Amino acid sequence: MASVESVANTAKKLECRFCQRIYSKAEHLTVGLDFGVTADCVRPFTCKECNRAFSRQDSLARHEKLHLRRESMKCTSPAASTYTPAKTHALQHLLATDEELDTRSYVPPSDHGTSQTWNEQSYQVVSDMMDMHCATDLDFQLIWPDSEELFQSIMSSETTTQMPVGTLPFPQGLDQFTPTSLDSPTSFDDRGSAIKAIPNGGGHQAVHGVSKMISNLSSSITAEAEATSITSVFLDECLHMFFVRFIPTFPVLHRATFVFRDCTHPLLLNAIAIGSLYLGPKDAIAKGEALWRLSHTAVATSWQSLITHRGPHDPCNGLQLVLAALLGQVYAALSKNRALRTTSQIFHALGFSWARHCGMYDNDTFSLENLPSMDASPAEKDRQWKTWAAHEIQRRALLAQYILDGLVSSASGNPTSTRHTANQLGLPCDESLFEASTADEWLIKMRSQPKQDVSFRNIFRSLFLPVDMGRLPEHTLTSFSLRVLLEGVQSLVSDSTDGPSVGVPTRSEIRRALAQVHESITKNTISTPETLEALLRWHSICLDAATDSSMLCRHLCARYNIPQHVLGGNKGLKTGLDLVAWAKTEDARRALLHAVAIQDIVEQLPRGRAHVLHMPSSLFAAATVYSVFSLAGHTTVNLPRVVDWKDALFTEVDPCVILGDLAGKSAGSSTTRRFVRGEQLSGSGYESMTRNLLYELNSMQKLFRCLSSQWGLAYDMEAVLNSWISLSH
Template identity: 55%
Template sequence: MVSLFCHARIIQYTGAKPFVCKECRRPFARQDALARHEKLHVRAAANTKPSRGQHVHEIPQPTSLEALPPWDTTKAPVDAAITVPAPSQTWDTSQPEQNSGLQHAASDLDFTLIWPDSESLFQSIMSSDTTDQWQMPLGALPFPPVVQDVNSMSFGSPNSFDDRSSSIGTIPSGGSHQAVRDVTEMVASSSSSVTAAIKATSITSVFLDECLHMFFVRFIPTFPILHRATFVFRECTHPLLLNAMALGSLYLGPKDAVAKNRLIRTTSQVFRPLGFLWARHCGMLDSEPFSVESLPFPSASMEEKERQWRTWAAREIQQRALLAYHVLDGLVAQMSGDGTSTRHVANPLILPSSEAAFDASNVDEWLAHMRSQRFDQPSFRLVFRSLFPPVSSFRPLDYQLSAFSLRVILEGLQSLVSDSDESDLVAVGVPGRSDVRRALAQVHETVSMSIHLSAEERLEVLLRWHTICLDTMINSTVLCRHVCSCYDIAQHVSGGSRTVKPGFDMTKWVYTPDARRALLHAIAIQDIIEQLPRGRAHVIHMPSSLFAAVTIYVVFSLAGVATVHLPRTIAWQDALLSHADLNIGCDSSRASTGSETRRFVEEGHTDSPPGLGAVRNLLYEMNSMQKLFRCLISQWGIAHDMEEIVNQWITLCH
């Protein structure tokens, strides 16, 4: 909801309204809008006007989900245990007049809605009483009111352990009730401010409709966590819908549509462990997967097929939401330079269903895909175990992994990288850098052999793969802080206190094999981003990947290495693994018989004659990457802070 408040200035209507309704004197900017509006008067005159008492009872009660306007023919299930009774209140004519005004505003629109129920959704959001939505009667609280007898309280050591009174009676009810009231008022205030911002900027159902459309066609393909085919407005809470609209509005609004509030970003990072705590507390990690016995037979009724489809979709969405939280946790941990909030390699969730089944547009298509896929899917914990076998192996994994599953696996490996410090000292029981690099090499083989991945999905996965490989050479976040600290540049991209190891010298480091490996991965990151189609240029790990690459560029440039001669072809196993990682020693004979990539990494030169090999001017590339950041600013608020740092780095290098 806070996001929508930040985006609420996106659409504003200006200009004259020369067309006036003869009945109500309402002005309109267009003739066709006036014609549509006048039809409402004709329709109202033809219908019998209901009595005032009947009309009042038809107003939707904001505190009951059952009474919301019908967004879809499917009725939302309501748990009687959490139904909040509506407080007694007297409805007057102001509420019908407000709803009528909203309906008149909607009649001005002459667009065809992509989501037919967007108008009802808009009216529900605008007419709902946000204060009542968040209120909980004190009688529904999980603790009874208790009157505390101060005279009976003992402030000393107990005389006997046998006459211990009930611990419930020692909980003061007044403070608990007051805390609930305070939180309720805070949430209600934030919610009402969102609605007020919507009203102030003339946001309409057409805009909300377009936001939802862009959310599903732009954001969901890169982060598949909501099921569009079974998506029903009525089954979603307003906060979920508002956040979906806020994300969708990023692809519609002007430059000021993105919030650059660093406090909101920092707060979300600090509170992110709570999501895992609530998931474990609610048992979401222990839910049973969809059973193959639950698949309906071809002869089953359409109602039975639809019911099982929606049951499967609900479980799949829950699982993907948890997996997406793992992905976000890994990304935030990398940007902060600290560890993750949970043990990714102990993830008990099984692999999600195939993207073909998840993207099925109807129940028959879904059944066809489900019958062709394996149901004995392994857990992510088992997948991680297979990445660290007793004997090193670079064979691809024996699982058909979707792009989404590969991203979850990569964030698990990123969590292992973040567990080691700058001296390569790891915690007890955590694989070392060499083990993680070998696992990354195995993942690269898996991606290369996964012919079911689309070209865009492959590029997005490899983009994150190169970033994590870069961080196995040096922590790019800590390196960024070090550069900014050395040159007194203020940065607001990452917090934390981790620093480079004592005695670190950037000028000496750029001539090490690890620096050249990091440079190869940085160049690959830039090339992949430039190859991605425009419609897929907003994957969530793009800003951090691009910033990690430009950090390596600036370190080389500040050290005086502005031009780099590269190998003509890159063998990525050699760009990732050292001789020590391969457990084959590091003698000169081995190095001399390696590939051109290994000779570049180990010795710093290539086999290409001068003028024929690939040459990169890093300072020029930094200018190109700055332009990429300016393109990302329209969707990512953090890209604005990154671009400011890059701009100062470029100034230093000139």
């Protein structure tokens, strides 16, 4: 192949002589010649429903069946219980239209229960050449049939006819570029006249050059997705895995009322990108990242338009923009790609800003006066159900921003972007209500739900009332509510790390609040996996309350010249810290107890729940404490067999401990208290157990390897851990 001297020369060679459209590959320009047409220039087959033109009869046939399917299904989401293996068509070079078919049969990952192993999902691709007649029915077995149209919309070069709200505002060809694309249009349909309408002259030549530059840049953005051989089946499988695997651990979208065609493309692409993390093939990660980049580019360049978008039942404009940003930040924050993680740390506060701009904090409640009666028409029940679901999704999207804010701030070492304790949002609904699959089921459960008028601000206030007054609300907190609450306490721990501050509770008050949260978690009625997930985060926060684990990691890596890319930011080291001396302190022994609990919980979690968002950071904090003890010479330790977490949490100067001593309820003789004080425990086995921390580090190494199949951040964590283990040996 001849070498290309410049981008301009390449573009000139790949410019269609009929319509002046520019292509990134030669085969895209020449495809269709075998059928008597030239690329997209001649499209003799027209859809009777929407008048969209196609260059081939079989492409039109598939498109028309999408219309038939929408009428029969009424755009409702399919059942999530089974997955029927689908014979699918894959475009060998992802052409804008289906000019060349490479038909394949995919055997998708099965829908495992929560007891499955952490090993990568088995995923087989079996080549099966089929005739052109069979190709017309290939996409009928997609779980989300609209995945085919999303795929066509992403890859199609017909941007002037396929530009629904949320698609990428990038032209494929020069003639489709308009000067208004450089501004911030109020919608994607606000296009001016073509560039050829500008009079000739210096100005025209300048704009012409800028247009070509932007056109080439746009091609490079979509070329990444094109090069990864993404198919409609891949999009379908990823969205399926998103709802089956991710949403149960982070319920921010409502599967039962989810309508594919009502969603903007950035939201869909980010959901699909997250779903790609649960597929087995190695190239699934590259495909998912390519889709994330498309979505991120669309949000970054067109948020002005997306913020005005409102779904059929959304209570506010911009809800899908906030959701898209949330899912995009989740993907980026835990990505293997360090550039994406940095992007997450820099942009994660935008979700709060957009939500406030759209007034979401003032309109997050569904009025019970709108609750239909049991004998209302099915259409009325369905309408109110979807309206309620949209309100609940909006509330959960905002609360999820607080959860993510806590995790990102911990990783970056920076303060949270908002005051968590001032959160005036109400509690999310019970999970059984959120998971109702029909309008009638929702209505029955809705009428049996107790009325809740408490906000998170009230709960935080109750945590820090005086000892004889402060208690959490009597009603049960859901797993989602507990996670929001925990991140709020974590923000207070971070604020108090460098000493007392105005408006920040004391460390003693924070420890008492943590004790109340622990009581709420253990006495709650949530499922066992949800309890373990909440306790996992609770222990990591308590560990940080005893000592800053990120500070330990930075010191440990600096002391031994180990490069680390886990913790972002440029936070300086604490002067005068002696890691060997620290390992002999009470705070170190408290941190060790929580580190052991973290490891035990991770190993107890059902394998299907082993990808909760805070698991990598919690496990890495535990590994950091283990490594400091090992390098300080404390490889083998005697630990209490049964830990009293109040004794592990409180210090002897905390008011509650002093009051207990005065009341004759001293904890000074408990095994936990004796261990924290540094006393030698009995080696008989009934009150203590021995742990070899070096062996435990080797076990953690395998856990990180398993975690990395979902969250790429674990790769960098494992690399640092490998260095620590080598030093310990």
